[in-house]
Amino acid sequence: DVKVTQSSRYLVKRTGEKVFLECVQDMDHENMFWYRQDPGLGLRLIYFSYDVKMKEKGDIPEGYSVSREKKERFSLILESASTNQTSMYLCASRPRTATRGQPQHFGDGTRLSIL
Amino acid sequence: AQRVTQPEKLLSVFKGAPVELKCNYSYSGSPELFWYVQYSRQRLQLLLRHISRESIKGFTADLNKGETSFHLKKPFAQEEDSAMYYCALSNAGGTSYGKLTFGQGTILTVHP
Numbered sequence: 001d002v003k004v005t006q007s008s009r010y011l012v013k014r015t016g017e018k019v020f021l022e023c024v025q026d027m028d029h030e031n032m033f034w035y036r037q038d039p040g041l042g043l044r045l046i047y048f049s050y051d052v053k054m055k056e057k058g059d060i061p062e063g064y065s066v067s068r069e070k071k072e073r074f075s076l077i078l079e080s081a082s083t084n085q086t087s088m089y090l091c092a093s094r095p096r097t098a099t100r101g102q103p104q105h106f107g108d109g110t111r112l113s114i115l
Numbered sequence: 116a117q118r119v120t121q122p123e124k125l126l127s128v129f130k131g132a133p134v135e136l137k138c139n140y141s142y143s144g145s146p147e148l149f150w151y152v153q154y155s156r157q158r159l160q161l162l163l164r165h166i167s168r169e170s171i172k173g174f175t176a177d178l179n180k181g182e183t184s185f186h187l188k189k190p191f192a193q194e195e196d197s198a199m200y201y202c203a204l205s206n207a208g209g210t211s212y213g214k215l216t217f218g219q220g221t222i223l224t225v226h227p
Binding site for chain 1 (some may be wrong): 158214215
């Protein structure tokens with residue numbers, strides 16, 4: 001069974017801080033994703049990575065950056081946290097495959113509050 | 116641009132009643148569609164994918180390309196079906212890497 005682990009379930013930070021959210025997967029998946037989940041907005045893609053050191057912007061990358069130094073680990077970075085980044089953050093992984101219908105596997109999420 | 120719309124934010128039914136969660140999409144290519152579910156205090160997990168044409172926990176969903184819909188249905192709702200449901204679309208072909216576009220989500224409440 002795929003295991004996607006996010007380092008913190010709850011996190012409270014202050015505005016202006018640099019915040020790191022960590023995600024690790026144990027299935028050797030090439031593709032990893034960061035989403036934020038907000039009521040009424042669903043999940044929105046922030047960034048994704050398709051290989052070590054490779055990344056692409058999603059739909060809402062502003063104010064965020066990512067790092068993928070190892071295949072199993074994908075970090076989301078809030079360069080200078082702001083209150084509008086208070087949200088639930090979800091990490092997901094998926095193998096690189098041409099097989100249709102391959103789903104993404106999600107972590108438990110990190111509920112981040114910026115004060 | 117691809118888009119997924121779930122018109123109902125909230126849906127309430129009584130136990131044993133039929134339930135239908137609506138999902139419409141816009142996409143110019145050949146879509147891959149999924150339903151994900153999030154039960155209280157649990158992680159988001161896959162419920163159904165259109166490619167499998169399967170029934171999971173009594174739920175089914177049929178892709179209707181003419182109406183660009185992928186509605187989720189269950190003939191007899193159970194209390195344990197209460198959860199948040201997301202419809203999602205992937206353009207997994209080419210170099211898309213399987214990115215998902217999600218709808219806004221529907222909270223289903225099944226009353227006893």
